[in-house]
Amino acid sequence: MSPAPTFTSAFLQTLQARGYVHQISHPEELDQAAAAGVVSAYIGFDATASSLHVGNLVSVMLLRRLQQAGGKPIVLMGGGTTKVGDPSGKDATRQLLTADQIDANIDSIKQVFGKFLTFGDGPTDAVMVNNDAWLSRFGYIEFLRDYGVHFTVNRMLTFDSVKTRLEREQPLTFIEFNYMLMQAVDFLELSRRHGCALQMGGSDQWGNIINGVDLIRRVDQRPAFAVTTPLITTASGAKMGKTAAGAVWLNADRLSPYDYWQFWRNTEDADVGKFLRLFTDLPLDEIAVLEALEGAGINEAKKVLANEATALLHGRDEAERAAEAARRAFEDGAVSGDLPSIDIPAAALAAGVPLAVLAVDAGLAPSRSEARRLAQGGGLRVNDKQEPDAQRLITAADIGEGGMIKLAAGKKKIVLVKIVGP
């Protein structure tokens, strides 16, 4: 996909070598700029959910690479653009969020960036801005006169985000149609306010980004560049980070460090090298060694991946705890307090609780019927013993080592039941 030119700047060399590059708008010019001084670049993040997920992680890592290479990262929170909704890659209009929801989401999302970037006032310190600051201030006619004149509908209709909607004869509302203008104006504003010369993003953002590049070059005659990352898929073709349990969230309150670690640990063999390059800071030569491991040996590489990726997000301590909990659970068959757990009152246990109820409470099955089927299929274990009868009452007699009851659905999902209270 990429022309694979040789770059002189550390930044682009790294991006190229680690697999972040899908498209670059003016490669030579950007390379020179990056080699010559501090490049300031931004990535925009929607505020459609209360947490980012692994799908956003490539972008976050991209900003990290920028900072590591001596650039200045700008995190743009899409407080304003989220009010409009990006039609890219969606075949239906999405529900509009209220301003309050958006603000709450931004608050919740913010914290994650501190783990990956250094914020501050220095020349290469990261900054965070919210495009609501300028977008919500425009008057309609003012906006049209200042920016609308630079966009032709003829050209807007050629963008994929618009074209696919029209081709599928799905409605594209006027508000969505405006999204690309707003994103272009964002880039222009950041160029003026922060000297931002580069916008990065996923490959689906290429059209949106190029609009901004063109706008800046036309209106201000200033340099502007675009870099997009490839869509990260697993080797078997699935979009990364979608599991039945839901998205792989970055916020700890939506996905525990243990589960996050497990997500990486369960990477397919064929993806280990790619993920190590994208999602860890390990040097490329170390990755090459890990990637070359064969057979069961590659499990070691997966553990390194899980450790490093989890350490970046949740800290080294949490990563080690997750790794240790996993090691004991999967390699020793023992339990440790760091496994996911639920509490049950001793009184309830004395009366006996049907296994199906417990399994649902533990999140191992979505319904009692499902728990029943799971048990019948041999997928439900109590203290490592298959239990085909989900009706069976779990009582104090089932308390195992550590004074807890170990429930498992399948080989990978383990939940400890801790007994509390009278």
Place this chain on the structure above:
RNA sequence: GGGGGAAUGUCCCGAGCGGCAAAGGGGGCGGACUGUAAAUCCGCUGGCUACGCCUUCGCAGGUUCGAGUCCUGCUUCCCCCA
């Protein structure tokens, strides 16, 4: 404006003589095999106070012992004519 078609299991695609909890895929989950991988094979894939009960086929009515299936109206989408 006129004519013709479509909407199915709350993940998707899709079959469905008036007896239907509804064929078949995909996906997902579980089992076996492995290495917490992939591939392969097998099972499961509406809920519940469970030999029964309840809720499901765009929406609202109707015919019928009985409706996803027939009738009427409505909504949305597609195709053809103007």
